[in-house]
Amino acid sequence: MMKPNSCSRNDINKTKILFCITFLYSHQRIKYLFEVLSAASEWGSEHIDCIIYTETNDQSSINSIYNICEKLVKKNFTISISNHQDLLSRPRNLSWCHKNKIRECFYDSKKNYTHFIYTEESTRITRLNIEYFIEFWDKLRPYGLLPGLVRYEYNDKEMDIFNIDQNGQQNISDKARVMAGDFEFVSLNVPYSGSFIIDSRDMNEYILSKSFSMKDSKEVIPWGRPERASMGLTWEKIPQFFPSRIVIPLKNNTTTPDPMSWVHHLPNSYTNDYNDGPNYILGKTRMSAIFQDIDQPLRAWRIASCFCLSTGEKIGLEKVAIIYDSVPYFREKPILVAADEKFINEIKLTNQRIEKEAYEFQDSVLFKLKDLFLFGPVLYPILNSKICILEESYRRNDRSFVNAPTFLELFNQKIYDEENLEGVQKIFIGSAGSLNYGHWITDDFPRLEAVYYIREIYPNHHIQIILNSFNPHLDKIKEEGIMIYLDKINNFSIKFLDNKILFNIKNIHYVTPVGFHPYIKYPSALRKLHHRITLNxxxxxxxxxxxxxxxxxxxxxxxxxxxxxxxxxxxxxxxxxxxxxxxxxxxxxxxxxxxxxxxxxxxxxxxxxxxxxxxxxxxxxxxxxxxxxxxxxxxxxxxxxxxxxxxxxxxxxxxxxxxxxxxxxxxxxxxxxxxxxxxxx
Known part of the structure; x- marks a missing residue:
């Protein structure tokens, strides 16, 4: 299998895109196909290969498609037609024909595509949509989420923009949100847009998923055949608290999806259909009214990642230093012995999957948070004037092991304020596994390296290391280990806090994780730990x-x-x-x-x-x-x-x-x- 293209995704000019369009031939809809192709020709990518899938067997119809295509073709924008006359009697299967091309192209290293895009001939995707996807694919990745698209139409009667896939208004107060960049992202009840975009780094997951198969995808969700063909990774590996993997951005301080996520369904047919039929309910919700008032109390989560936000005094988050880098490493094949050969094969398959999948994780970084609430190992910082739950302290793989109250539950408890003393620098060292000695060793202990960085920045300040207390014996073991690790540091203290009490702490440092249990670790972190502990x-x-x-x-x-x-x-x-x-x-x-x-x-x-x-x-x-x-x-x-x-x-x-x-x-x-x-x- 090819290694995903590693070119920079921050510049649309460096993208190489495979673009597939399903076109159930209609003479009246060729104008929409032209609009879709014309928009794609202006994406500004380094190269785009566009393939139009159609079922017509009429040569004059095919010629009419070629006629509009030749007006747009250029050196870095190719268009070809894939004709499937065998599907004349089964036209709903046409939307699945592009899957074979995906398998062919993304297993062929010579193609070197960075993205795949699919749409129907009537849904226009713009350069703004591509730029939005590229920027927020990275920012949403720590959450396990993907940036979605929202279809809209223009209503002639109301002279306004209407969404066509959501039926009625949705209660935003019950929806989990994540913060990325300067935006809040939220899920939709119906995460469908008739199109999808996939970064090549997610393509291996998609090809191996049930969603990639016309037959198996019926087990994922009971949508119609054409609709399932355009769902991408929507229903795969859904993070906790979210109904799907797709989220969309809200315009700041509103409940309206931001226009960068809008795609136009060109016929404007659903919103202008007032006949008593199955389509009557579609296209009758204004884009500005999909969600209820944003001032409603939030009963669900607002999740924020240190890596997904801007930093600065106003935001309440300051990046201090990179402590460890995340790099791939080689794993030797182990010697495995068991009476049950099937079990050994199961382990080998697990190990092979770990080896083959391309895991890319953020570096371990030291941040300083202006104001937060601490409950056990979970951090609730105030970021951009909003209380959040910090993703790095409550990750997807940790959530079944950690008690993290919702915001409403949180503030029903008594809050203990930690003193904010001048000349004292605080750092919290902890994670979901802190109550276990083994997880303390590999997940928490290496983060103490940040204390050396803090000492360099504040040579005369006292440093207070804050940890959760779980039991006296483990606390004693941790304290002994810390004293060995920090043998070259003076003027510091260790403070254990009750893990069942809510604390408010100002101006505290936090180091992001140095691994992802159970199979991702940061070699530089563990080798530094080995060096500092075994040196003497x-x-x-x-x-x-x-x-x-x-x-x-x-x-x-x-x-x-x-x-x-x-x-x-x-x-x-x-x-x-x-x-x-x-x-x-x-x-x-x-x-x-x-x-x-x-x-x-x-x-x-x-x-x-x-x-x-x-x-x-x-x-x-x-x-x-x-x-x-x-x-x-x-x-x-x-x-x-x-x-x-x-x-x-x-x-x-x-x-x-x-x-x-x-x-x-x-x-x-x-x-x-x-x-x-x-x-x-």
Whole structure:
């Protein structure tokens, strides 16, 4: 498969577009086709290949299409006709013919298209629409949303613009919104426009989705056949709180969709049809009246991302520094062993999908927020004079694990004000996984690097590090780790806040995430963590380590005693991490040549291992968890996993206790011992 074109999308002049139009031939509608083509010829793209799909078998009709096309063709704007006479008896299938062209062109690296656009012959897409899509595709990506289009017609009687796909007025107070640039984006009840645009970086997802298939798309939504052909990714991977993946921008301080998202349905037929028929309800809602009064209390979410907004004093958000860059990395194929070959194949397919998909994430950046409310790990900043929930603190993959009250619920609670002292710089370090030691290690701990940046900017200020408190033991472990990480920083303090109380904090720093659980991590962040923590750690003699997991823990190793005895005989040190200090854990992992361990939070300590350490992970069969393999890959460790038989299937997959076949474990351990030529001392 081709690698998506990496040219800049901020300049429409650098776009290369495949543009497909469905034209069920009608002599009366050729004028609309000409308007659509004429608008496309003025997009200003580097190159556009336009294909018109029609079903007519009449040569004079085909000639009439060629006649209008030849007037618009130029070097960087080609037009061709794809004739499907076989569909004369099945014209509703014509709208699906372009899918084969998508597959052909976006698997062909020579074409190098940046975008695909589809429309019907009567819906005009303008340069403004393309510029809007390019700008806000990037800004909406952190939310998992896509910029949509809204069809309109001109009503002769009312002398006004009417939307043709929404039936009646919609209650905006119940709709989740996101902030992007200077706009709020909101969903529509009917996210249909008879057209769609796809960035090439989303094309692989689209081709593999059910929405790409005429047959399978019926399982996605029961629309008509032509309507399903133009839905693109509307109904794929829908983010929580949204009815679809499509959102549209509102003009500032109004409920009217911004004109940059408008596309004209040229016949103006629905809005001017007052006959008692099925089309009567369409085109009867003014564009300015799709949504009710914007001053209604917002009962749903308003979500904002640090990366989707302008910055500045007025906005309430200041970009301070880039802490870590996000770069792709290579993952070695792991050694996987289980009795069930189907399960092993499932893991391999998951790993292959992770490897093939092109994940592009924002750098990890230090921001300063002027005013926010903090509830647990979730930030509610005041941005552009509006309260929001910060996307980076409440991401799609975190939402099922985090309690984040709605705005109305939030302010029914007592608010505790944190002191805003002069000469004190505050920074919050936390995430949805902060209550778990493993997630603290990989998701939160590396963000402490921002403290070094703050110290450089404010050399004489006190720095207060704010964290959520979950339990005394974990708090103590975190505090010990922070003191080691910041051994070159003076004049700072650590403050733990109750995670069930609402706090108001002014002028606080926040570092955006350094990964996306479970399979995206930032190598520069984890390697910096490894360097700072292990720099002054005492290196014990080379050792073999078994990290056991016993009752009453969930997911415990049923035959742990048998395995402990066998590995102890081979020279392994047997440890259970519970109760160990942070420094003791680091020393144990950093000194090891081979680590056999039960999959769990303590095994996140492999981030402190030396390069090429052998990792043998033990886990219950049925639990597909790429987190540890991914972590081992980032740290250049050799990763193997043995999956054991589960006796009780009543527990959730990731909590089941299991039994490891000792003969399989012994075979793998002996192979690793031979490979490192270990000499027992």
């Amino acid at each position: 750690i005492h290196k014990n003699r080379s050792r073999l380590l078994f990290v056991s997991r016993q009752p009453p823990n969930t997911r415990y190793l049923v035959n742990h005693k048998e395995i402990e005895d066998i590995l102890s005989f081979l020279g392994f040190d047997i440890v259970t991490i519970n109760g160990n200090s942070f420094k003791e854990q680091v020393e144990s992992f950093h000194s090891a040549d081979i680590i056999v361990g039960c999959m769990g939070a303590s095994m996140s300590n492999i981030v402190f291992c030396k390069k090429s350490t052998e990792i043998i992970m033990l886990a219950p069969e049925g639990w597909v968890e790429p987190y540890y393999w991914d972590l081992a890959s980032v740290m250049n460790l050799n990763y193997s996993a043995i999956y054991g038989k589960v006796n009780d299937y009543s527990e959730p997959t990731h909590l089941r206790s299991y039994e490891i076949d000792t003969s399989i474990l012994m075979k793998l351990v002996n192979e690793k011992l031979s490979s490192i030529q270990y000499n027992k001392k």
